[in-house]
Amino acid sequence: xxxxxxxxxxxxxxxxxxxxxxxxxxxxxxxxxxxxxxxxxxxxxxxxxxxxxxxxxxxxxxxxxxxxxxxxxxxxxxxxxxxxxxxxxxxxxxxxxxxxxxxxxxxxxxxxxxxxxxxxxxxxxxxxxxxxxxxxxxxxxxxxxxxxxxxxxxxxxxxxxxxxxxxxxxxxxxxxxxxxxxxxxxxxxxxxxxxxxxxxxxxxxxxxxxxxxxxxxxxxxxxxxxxxxxxxxxxxxxxxxxxxxxxxxxxxxxxxxxxxxxxxxxxxxxxxxx
Amino acid sequence: xxxxxxxxxxxxxxxxxxxxxxxxxxxxxxxxxxxxxxxxxxxxxxxxxxxxxxxxxxxxxxxxxxxxxxxxxxxxxxxxxxxxxxxxxxxxxxxxxxxxxxxxxxxxxxxxxxxxxxxxxxxxxxxxxxxxxxxxxxxxxxxxxxxxxxxxxxxxxxxxxxxxxxxxxxxxxxxxxxxxxxxxxxxxxxxxxxxxxxxxxxxxxxxxxxxxxxxxxxxxxxxxxxxxxxxxxxxxxxxxxxxxxxxxxxxxxxxxxxxxxxxxxxxxxxxxxxxxxxxxxxxxxxxxxxxxxxxxxxxxxxxxxxxxxxxxxxxxxxxxxxx
Numbered sequence: 001x002x003x004x005x006x007x008x009x010x011x012x013x014x015x016x017x018x019x020x021x022x023x024x025x026x027x028x029x030x031x032x033x034x035x036x037x038x039x040x041x042x043x044x045x046x047x048x049x050x051x052x053x054x055x056x057x058x059x060x061x062x063x064x065x066x067x068x069x070x071x072x073x074x075x076x077x078x079x080x081x082x083x084x085x086x087x088x089x090x091x092x093x094x095x096x097x098x099x100x101x102x103x104x105x106x107x108x109x110x111x112x113x114x115x116x117x118x119x120x121x122x123x124x125x126x127x128x129x130x131x132x133x134x135x136x137x138x139x140x141x142x143x144x145x146x147x148x149x150x151x152x153x154x155x156x157x158x159x160x161x162x163x164x165x166x167x168x169x170x171x172x173x174x175x176x177x178x179x180x181x182x183x184x185x186x187x188x189x190x191x192x193x194x195x196x197x198x199x200x201x202x203x204x205x206x207x208x209x210x211x212x213x214x215x216x217x218x219x220x221x222x223x224x225x226x227x228x229x230x231x232x233x234x235x236x237x238x239x240x241x242x243x244x245x246x247x248x249x250x251x252x253x254x255x256x257x258x259x260x261x262x263x264x265x266x267x268x269x270x271x272x273x274x
Numbered sequence: 275x276x277x278x279x280x281x282x283x284x285x286x287x288x289x290x291x292x293x294x295x296x297x298x299x300x301x302x303x304x305x306x307x308x309x310x311x312x313x314x315x316x317x318x319x320x321x322x323x324x325x326x327x328x329x330x331x332x333x334x335x336x337x338x339x340x341x342x343x344x345x346x347x348x349x350x351x352x353x354x355x356x357x358x359x360x361x362x363x364x365x366x367x368x369x370x371x372x373x374x375x376x377x378x379x380x381x382x383x384x385x386x387x388x389x390x391x392x393x394x395x396x397x398x399x400x401x402x403x404x405x406x407x408x409x410x411x412x413x414x415x416x417x418x419x420x421x422x423x424x425x426x427x428x429x430x431x432x433x434x435x436x437x438x439x440x441x442x443x444x445x446x447x448x449x450x451x452x453x454x455x456x457x458x459x460x461x462x463x464x465x466x467x468x469x470x471x472x473x474x475x476x477x478x479x480x481x482x483x484x485x486x487x488x489x490x491x492x493x494x495x496x497x498x499x500x501x502x503x504x505x506x507x508x509x510x511x512x513x514x515x516x517x518x519x520x521x522x523x524x525x526x527x528x529x530x531x532x533x534x535x536x537x538x539x540x541x542x543x544x545x546x547x548x549x550x551x552x553x554x555x556x557x558x559x560x561x562x563x564x565x566x567x568x569x570x571x572x573x574x575x576x577x578x579x580x581x582x583x584x585x586x587x588x589x590x591x592x593x594x595x596x597x
Contacts, residue, residue: 012401015400022473089317089320090316092313093316097313119572120332122564123568124331127326143327176309208536209551213555227423256412
């Protein structure tokens with residue numbers, strides 16, 4: 001079937017048509033950013049007749065988009081770095097010493113990985129309240145560090161491929177465990193750190209349930225939560241809401257375009273693991 | 275910083291190098307021991323994550339599920355299995371269970387049925403293939419919560435909703451209550467879930483498809499196998515591992531679903547698109563019924579574990595039979 005060539009024109013037409021249908025919602029939100037409310041209501045799918053940019057000023061005037069953007073960058077950057085650090089350290093320890101304790105510990109981590117967030121949510125809320133980390137960006141970072149267990153499994157699989165001779169040579173040259181980890185192993189496993197990092201950035205950046213439960217004040221909202229809170233505000237002004245959605249989408253689109261290769265690679269390696 | 279710690283350790287070990295044979299051996303063992311300890315120290319952060327974010331809250335969840343704890347008061351009375359019985363009599367919780375199961379099974383079946391043929395087509399050469407691949411994959415990039423919000427405008431039950439006004443212009447039909455009728459709301463939620471995930475899973479299958487050697491198809495063509503036969507006899511069996519992975523992700527993701535129904539319908543109308551997660555959050559946190567919420571959370575974990583183990587067992591058996 002992959003060798004038939006004469007059907008490729010039909011395939012092309014059908015697939016492009018299907019892709020248009022699948023992409024229609026995105027077309028819809030983008031064209032409506034340039035329309036007035038009346039135009040959007042009367043002809044939702046028509047291309048805009050003129051360059052109407054008031055929606056953008058409405059959105060930036062009434063929603064603290066830039067603050068939420070800064071919050072999201074802060075939480076995402078800090079928690080992904082933390083996750084990669086904790087996960088790679090754990091992988092290093094367990095690979096360097098294959099003791100019975102370490103094997104059992106690895107199994108425990110696998111069990112923890114299967115526990116859904118929903119199951120620990122209520123006690124976590126109670127515990128975070130005890131240490132004053134409700135409605136705090138650092139509280140979110142603490143919660144997201146749970147993702148380090150996922151990082152551990154992916155990194156550990158890759159770290160096994162690091163040749164033992166290199167580590168042995170470094171040890172003979174007088175490099176201690178911390179030096180080996182920081183100067184030898186981490187640079188060698190950079191590809192998997194990028195892949196896992198990309199995946200975790202998408203998770204944290206897009207996550208809704210954690211900020212929705214743990215963040216209460218608007219000035220600490222992440223982007224997704226900010227859009228959710230703005231629904232009521234823009235329930236009549238649809239074009240403004242679409243504009244806000246597009247503004248929030250842009251960073252992720254740029255991220256997708258630059259990281260596309262890693263995303264697909266991560267999708268495969270990430271799924272092979274589980 | 276960690277580098278400094280390591281080098282001073284090394285320096286100390288070397289400076290005492292000119293002692294007797296016995297002392298040297300002892301120090302060697304001492305060095306090995308110190309190195310092992312240092313290695314083990316690398317586990318401390320992940321152990322902290324495990325204890326604080328998994329073990330303690332999981333233990334508390336199980337404990338609370340047997341008490342009448344309300345989340346605030348100091349009083350916790352042991353109530354046995356009462357909370358577990360209430361899950362099924364409480365309308366919000368039982369509705370959450372049933373819609374979550376429907377969503378998980380529905381999206382898993384539909385996405386699989388769409389993604390495999392889609393992957394086969396996307397594997398062929400045709401004009402515009404890369405753009406088409408990117409478009410199908412794209413809904414997996416933004417937050418699903420954001421997509422849910424956008425779809426509320428598209429599927430708005432009002433006559434001014436995008437889909438309704440388009441349908442009216444094309445066919446002259448009156449407004450369809452996409453999100454305000456319970457059956458339609460359930461179907462719409464599953465539809466958006468499928469829309470958002472099908473392309474992502476197609477790309478996953480595509481990655482596995484590309485690892486099937488072309489020789490198999492050549493040999494089959496020479497032996498006179500039709501493309502239909504090739505699909506069912508070569509492609510599908512060799513996609514078994516991919517199906518295991520994809521369906522496991524779909525099922526567990528479907529059971530954990532919260533963002534999409536919550537942003538699209540808010541769980542309504544009534545409790546028709548209520549999810550387990552929403553029931554845990556609203557019942558446990560908002561209404562202060564920690565006991566019942568925890569019982570639901572524990573049952574939920576057991577369901578997820580059973581699904582993971584069951585699916586792996588079935589997949590293993592199928593793979594053995596096919597290959």
